[in-house]
């Protein structure tokens with residue numbers, strides 16, 4: 001039993017006002033003039049109702065790096081950003097390369113209760129790129145892993161990549177590749193281009209991403225398996241995915257909010273909050289990934305939420321860690337970069353931030369349209385306001401956000417996870433009423 005909720009006057013995918021009734025964690029009514037005795041009434045007048053957001057690419061850091069984030073704090077950040085489910089990358093300590101670790105993550109997430117956590121399994125043992133991890137055991141475990149990735153590292157050996165793609169076919173799994181040729185990016189500090197030349201920093205060339213994506217789509221075609229490309233960041237990568245999809249190759253791709261908004265010009269200030277892998281690219285790349293997301297070449301916006309403690313960022317550029325937190329700001333950045341520019345409507349946002357990631361990751365109960373009979377995973381967003389993004393907007397354990405001090409549109413007001421209110425009027429619920 002959970003609370004009965006009456007969401008009054010929400011704009012369901014911008015289509016006009018409607019009430020949504022939630023009972024026992026399920027949507028039991030949608031229409032106008034609904035009422036229910038004893039229900040907690042949520043005034044959603046003027047708010048956009050979206051299916052609960054799903055992040056295909058989150059680093060929760062637990063087990064092993066609890067100083068940066070835990071499953072509890074990471075899912076709290078997720079709730080603050082409107083997410084009801086996150087896929088957790090396996091670069092923990094120990095690495096999530098066995099049934100035992102992914103089941104441990106699942107148990108911690110169930111106890112936290114702020115969001116559904118779907119573990120991603122490592123492709124190779126210890127993410128060392130040498131031999132395949134126990135993919136079948138993770139798939140068959142209680143965590144039902146369907147997405148495998150060595151994210152943080154590229155599966156560089158083509159034979160191991162081929163075998164991984166072949167192996168996951170038996171249960172419809174997918175390999176999510178962090179596309180980065182390690183040799184072409186040795187010592188890289190930022191995007192290779194005009195700015196890196198001026199600053200004298202070692203560059204991370206676009207071809208180091210594009211050559212791996214080109215190889216991998218051909219491998220996926222050759223073995224007839226599913227490939228997902230993580231955090232695609234260059235114009236050339238968009239072209240390759242467009243070509244591969246036209247050819248019928250089973251490939252999907254994601255882009256991060258920061259690659260939709262920020263450019264390598266920001267590196268000039270040497271503020272390590274802008275250091276990320278893959279790096280911030282040129283303006284031309286930002287425009288190309290926006291276009292690729294708008295025309296469906298890119299399927300998903302995924303945060304690559306990567307928490308780091310202060311000392312990993314408060315140092316000189318070369319020594320700083322790569323990565324940004326992104327869960328709390330993702331929807332607002334997509335609002336600014338894609339909706340305010342006229343490239344996406346709110347139903348497209350529901351597709352790229354909820355239904356597509358759930359479908360690619362084969363996660364049931366999430367990413368479904370707001371309809372009677374569906375699990376009540378709902379995000380209510382105020383698109384009419386704007387405000388400065390501050391520390392108060394962050395609810396995880398780390399504060400390495402590139403948006404601090406930046407004006408962003410919108411505000412996530414309510415998040416409802418399986419009928420439980422996890423965010424209420426912009427405040428993360430201290431206690432979850434179940």
Ligand SMILES: [Zn+2]
Nearest residue numbers: 151152178230
């Ligand atoms: Zn990555």
